[in-house]
Amino acid sequence: xxxxxxxxxxxxxxxxxxxxxxxxxxxxxxxxxxxxxxxxxxxxxxxxxxxxxxxxxxxxxxxxxxxxxxxxxxxxxxxxxxxxxxxxxxxxxxxxxxxxxxxxxxxxxxxxxxxxxxxxxxxxxxxxxxxxxxxxxxxxxxxxxxxxxxxxxxxxxxxxxxxxxxxxxxxxxxxxxxxxxxxxxxxxxxxxxxxxxxxxxxxxxxxxxxxxxxxxxxxxxxxxxxxxxxxxxxxxxxxxxxxxxxxxxxxxxxxxxxxxxxxxxxxxxxxxxxxxxxxxxxxxxxxxxxxxxxxxxxxxxxxxxxxxxxxxxxxxxxxxxxxx
Amino acid sequence: xxxxxxxxxxxxxxxxxxxxxxxxxxxxxxxxxxxxxxxxxxxxxxxxxxxxxxxxxxxxxxxxxxxxxxxxxxxxxxxxxxxxxxxxxxxxxxxxxxxxxxxxxxxxxxxxxxxxxxxxxxxxxxxxxxxxxxxxxxxxxxxxxxxxxxxxxxxxxxxxxxxxxxxxxxxxxxxxxxxxxxxxxxxxxxxxxxxxxxxxxxxxxxxxxxxxxxxxxxxxxxxxxxxxxxxxxxxxxxxxxxxxxxxxxxxxxxxxxxxxxxxxxxxxxxxxxxxxxxxxxxxxxxxxxxxxxxxxxxxxxxxxxxxxxxxxxxxxxxxxxxxxxxxxxxxxxxxxxxxxxxxxxxxxxxxxxxxxxxxxxxxxxxxxxxxxxxxxxxxxxxxxxxxxxxxxxxxxxxxxxxxxxxxxxxxxxxxxxxxxxxxxxxxxxxxxxxxxxxxxxxxxxxxxxxxxxxxxxxxxxxxxxxxxxxxxxxxxxxxxxxxxxxxxxxxxxxxxxxxxxxxxxxxxxxxxxxxxxxxxxxxxxxxxxxxxxxxxxxxxxxxxxxxxxxxxxxxxxxxxxxxxxxxxxxxxxxxxxxxxxxxxxxxxxxxxxxxxxxxxxxxxxxxxxxxxxxxxxxxxxxxxxxxxxxxxxxxxxxxxxxxxxxxxxx
Numbered sequence: 001x002x003x004x005x006x007x008x009x010x011x012x013x014x015x016x017x018x019x020x021x022x023x024x025x026x027x028x029x030x031x032x033x034x035x036x037x038x039x040x041x042x043x044x045x046x047x048x049x050x051x052x053x054x055x056x057x058x059x060x061x062x063x064x065x066x067x068x069x070x071x072x073x074x075x076x077x078x079x080x081x082x083x084x085x086x087x088x089x090x091x092x093x094x095x096x097x098x099x100x101x102x103x104x105x106x107x108x109x110x111x112x113x114x115x116x117x118x119x120x121x122x123x124x125x126x127x128x129x130x131x132x133x134x135x136x137x138x139x140x141x142x143x144x145x146x147x148x149x150x151x152x153x154x155x156x157x158x159x160x161x162x163x164x165x166x167x168x169x170x171x172x173x174x175x176x177x178x179x180x181x182x183x184x185x186x187x188x189x190x191x192x193x194x195x196x197x198x199x200x201x202x203x204x205x206x207x208x209x210x211x212x213x214x215x216x217x218x219x220x221x222x223x224x225x226x227x228x229x230x231x232x233x234x235x236x237x238x239x240x241x242x243x244x245x246x247x248x249x250x251x252x253x254x255x256x257x258x259x260x261x262x263x264x265x266x267x268x269x270x271x272x273x274x275x276x277x278x279x280x281x282x283x284x285x286x287x288x289x290x291x292x293x294x295x296x297x298x299x300x301x302x303x304x305x306x307x308x309x310x311x312x313x314x315x316x317x318x319x320x321x322x323x324x
Numbered sequence: 325x326x327x328x329x330x331x332x333x334x335x336x337x338x339x340x341x342x343x344x345x346x347x348x349x350x351x352x353x354x355x356x357x358x359x360x361x362x363x364x365x366x367x368x369x370x371x372x373x374x375x376x377x378x379x380x381x382x383x384x385x386x387x388x389x390x391x392x393x394x395x396x397x398x399x400x401x402x403x404x405x406x407x408x409x410x411x412x413x414x415x416x417x418x419x420x421x422x423x424x425x426x427x428x429x430x431x432x433x434x435x436x437x438x439x440x441x442x443x444x445x446x447x448x449x450x451x452x453x454x455x456x457x458x459x460x461x462x463x464x465x466x467x468x469x470x471x472x473x474x475x476x477x478x479x480x481x482x483x484x485x486x487x488x489x490x491x492x493x494x495x496x497x498x499x500x501x502x503x504x505x506x507x508x509x510x511x512x513x514x515x516x517x518x519x520x521x522x523x524x525x526x527x528x529x530x531x532x533x534x535x536x537x538x539x540x541x542x543x544x545x546x547x548x549x550x551x552x553x554x555x556x557x558x559x560x561x562x563x564x565x566x567x568x569x570x571x572x573x574x575x576x577x578x579x580x581x582x583x584x585x586x587x588x589x590x591x592x593x594x595x596x597x598x599x600x601x602x603x604x605x606x607x608x609x610x611x612x613x614x615x616x617x618x619x620x621x622x623x624x625x626x627x628x629x630x631x632x633x634x635x636x637x638x639x640x641x642x643x644x645x646x647x648x649x650x651x652x653x654x655x656x657x658x659x660x661x662x663x664x665x666x667x668x669x670x671x672x673x674x675x676x677x678x679x680x681x682x683x684x685x686x687x688x689x690x691x692x693x694x695x696x697x698x699x700x701x702x703x704x705x706x707x708x709x710x711x712x713x714x715x716x717x718x719x720x721x722x723x724x725x726x727x728x729x730x731x732x733x734x735x736x737x738x739x740x741x742x743x744x745x746x747x748x749x750x751x752x753x754x755x756x757x758x759x760x761x762x763x764x765x766x767x768x769x770x771x772x773x774x775x776x777x778x779x780x781x782x783x784x785x786x787x788x789x790x791x792x793x794x795x796x797x798x799x800x801x802x803x804x805x806x807x808x809x810x811x812x813x814x815x816x817x818x819x820x821x822x823x824x825x826x827x828x829x830x831x832x833x834x835x836x837x838x839x840x841x842x843x844x845x846x847x848x849x850x851x852x853x854x855x856x857x858x859x860x861x862x863x864x865x866x867x868x869x870x871x872x873x874x875x876x877x878x879x880x881x882x883x884x885x886x887x888x889x890x891x892x893x894x895x896x897x898x899x900x901x902x903x904x905x906x907x908x909x910x911x912x913x914x915x916x917x918x919x920x921x922x923x924x925x926x927x928x929x930x931x932x933x934x935x936x937x938x939x940x941x942x943x944x945x946x947x948x949x950x951x952x953x954x955x956x957x958x959x960x961x962x963x964x965x966x967x968x969x970x971x972x973x974x
Binding site: 087093094095097098099101102105107108110111115118119122211212213214215216276278284287288289290291292293294295297301305309310312313316317320321 | 612614615732790792824833837841
């Protein structure tokens with residue numbers, strides 16, 4: 001599984017021998033690979049006008065390109081804001097609730113993200129093919145897809161340790177601009193142009209996986225909520241800045257503490273574990289039918305829905321499992 | 325009929341070829357070829373509708389929709405055969421006589437004594453005693469002993485002490501279908517009660533002294549309150565319209581000390597249409613999130629569920645918090661009234677949240693009080709306008725409650741689904757006919773078997789591992805969130821997409837926890853035994869005798885719970901571009917999503933036999949029963965990828 005940003009084909013259909021060679025060496029003789037472009041075919045074509053574009057078939061003959069449009073940027077932020085608004089309104093009628101849920105389109109984005117990640121995973125696992133994922137910049141929907149695909153495919157990513165490493169590798173080091181994306185969250189009116197909840201979308205998808213495979217992730221919802229909180233506001237330096245370069249310039253490692261270090265302390269760690277966890281060596285294929293995708297109540301209704309009964313149930317589960 | 329194809333809703337590529345059989349009681353599809361010979365059995369009673377679609381190049385499509393929401397799409401090669409099957413099924417699915425129903429031929433190989441015992445498992449007389457009646461405020465009346473007063477009521481009804489036979493008879497003449505006010509639930513703690521009836525025949529101005537006295541009697545039976553609520557579960561407009569037909573609702577001016585309240589639950593026709601619309605959404609091929617949510621909203625289904633729940637909550641509050649008695653009615657007092665009374669009882673009394681108590685509740689508020697099972701669920705061919713998912717809605721209310729309060733119920737989702745299944749299956753005699761009178765005339769108890777006994781026998785499958793009788797959630801009155809809580813109502817895919825296993829979570833937390841609980845218990849028992857043995861050994865031996873402690877191989881000894889993940893996972897069709905993918909669709913999951921019942925299994929008649937969620941999930945079902953009597957069915961996956969480990973129980 002590879003990731004990159006878009007090729008700078010431009011309106012004049014520029015070529016780059018080195019890039020072609022690089023992609024060529026990845027594949028064996030006669031082998032075919034897949035490029036998953038997280039933009040629609042039309043959007044990708046239009047990107048040429050801005051100097052970007054796609055890999056033309058003629059220059060990259062062994063690669064087959066698939067387009068899966070995933071929302072990002074402003075529209076995704078709007079979707080998030082609308083959902084949060086719908087959740088916080090004490091709407092008296094059921095229709096209005098479902099209507100608002102539907103018009104926020106958030107669940108549709110979750111479905112699309114999971115589908116695309118599954119597609120990538122399928123290429124790798126079922127077809128045995130190599131896959132290159134990119135969107136425009138390679139810092140948003142690209143990372144969403146590659147990180148989710150690994151969770152689906154790779155059991156070690158589903159351990160607490162492995163998941164932290166996945167985040168470190170596929171989101172932080174890969175350069176997701178946390179500082180720009182996670183500045184204000186949903187209810188702020190000062191909407192920065194760069195604000196977008198890609199990381200939250202990722203966490204939501206992870207939650208969907210945990211709901212469909214409740215025994216297969218070593219961590220629980222609590223970890224996901226903690227990560228969400230820390231991406232926006234944190235006592236730790238893990239999610240600071242927009243890239244490794246910036247973190248280095250700001251001397252983050254020298255002047256802040258790591259979230260992982262704190263989480264992994266024995267007295268903290270156990271709170272984030274899933275008591276139902278049972279290592280599952282297989283690939284976990286989620287269903288992306290609408291019935292299978294649910295609103296992440298633990299996050300979106302976190303401060304609205306009383307959690308007493310569910311907390312009690314969770315305690316009961318821990319008591320039952322801890323009893324052995 | 326041979327060479328019939330069974331299609332899959334989600335994957336057009338995924339079709340199996342087999343032979344279709346029609347018997348007196350079932351439709352059976354047997355898959356060709358493979359060693360497993362998967363079978364799909366459908367009871368005729370379950371068939372809701374059959375649709376013959378336009379013939380295509382591949383054959384003649386036949387769509388069978390079932391009352392338990394299973395949808396079977398067949399393609400029959402010859403038009404003539406298809407037509408024959410269609411005509412036959414139309415006749416078979418619409419029995420004219422009760423004797424045609426499966427319960428009269430079903431034979432679980434029990435003797436007469438066992439059959440009788442089965443029917444005695446739920447005893448309403450005992451239940452009323454448990455509630456605390458008869459007592460100084462309530463008495464048993466036998467005024468209806470020959471069904472002479474009301475033929476849809478039971479022979480024994482509980483009425484206030486001050487309600488004489490004269491008052492009862494007089495009141496019954498003033499009530500639709502003669503369904504006079506009678507006791508549904510009595511709250512020992514504060515003497516408040518829930519009574520039920522049908523609408524009064526008040527028209528615009530009619531009065532009835534005895535009916536007014538009846539309501540007074542109910543009020544007097546609760547010395548702690550000086551008024552009663554009268555709850556009309558219909559929308560106000562409907563109730564008012566009834567007045568033109570000589571019926572209507574209670575006028576607060578005529579009945580002293582009542583507080584009248586409309587609750588506004590829609591009628592059976594609206595509910596029938598609502599379900600229809602929701603099922604159409606479930607049948608959509610590859611719906612988007614928008615299609616689904618829009619369709620769900622459009623059906624209004626969850627709105628109706630919430631309305632029923634809110635009514636139950638109102639009544640429970642009136643009884644538990646205000647200590648005020650409530651009289652509930654709708655039009656005829658056998659649909660919405662039953663729903664609302666049973667929801668309220670469930671909220672009020674933890675007994676009804678136990679397995680046994682739930683059976684008693686259904687027996688009391690649905691069976692004994694004359695809910696028209698035959699008309700509503702189509703045991704026999706009848707008026708399609710009488711069909712309505714009334715009890716289905718009640719069952720869903722219970723499920724919604726279970727989701728909000730996971731520790732509060734002794735039983736699990738599977739229990740509810742199986743009950744729903746058997747209401748339509750007519751495999752047992754509990755839900756036949758429209759009244760106790762009809763059932764006695766047909767001698768149901770002598771000629772059929774009781775579902776309750778069957779469920780009770782298999783109760784281990786129906787337990788909720790999170791239930792503890794001493795838990796705070798299980799004690800006393802339940803307080804589910806009322807508002808704002810529209811978002812707490814979820815679409816019940818376990819019921820409405822029941823046979824599309826791939827849509828549900830692939831690993832069952834319930835089954836996992838049950839296995840853990842069992843194992844813990846076994847270990848604790850073994851620990852006790854060992855401790856005893858150790859104590860004995862220490863007593864009898866001394867000095868340098870070696871005490872051999874047996875190394876218990878836990879996994880072998882206790883069938884240590886391990887995950888069988890191999891059967892869990894098959895990918896959906898995520899892409900139409902990748903035609904080479906041999907993916908299965910989630911509707912099939914790893915094994916046939918359809919109901920599987922073989923002759924062997926008919927004995928236990930578990931509708932979900934091989935369709936344990938366990939086989940689909942990463943969870944090993946230690947008592948895995950497959951239709952062919954062998955081990956669990958292998959999935960396509962584990963065949964293809966031999967390196968995927970298969971864990972088996974020790």
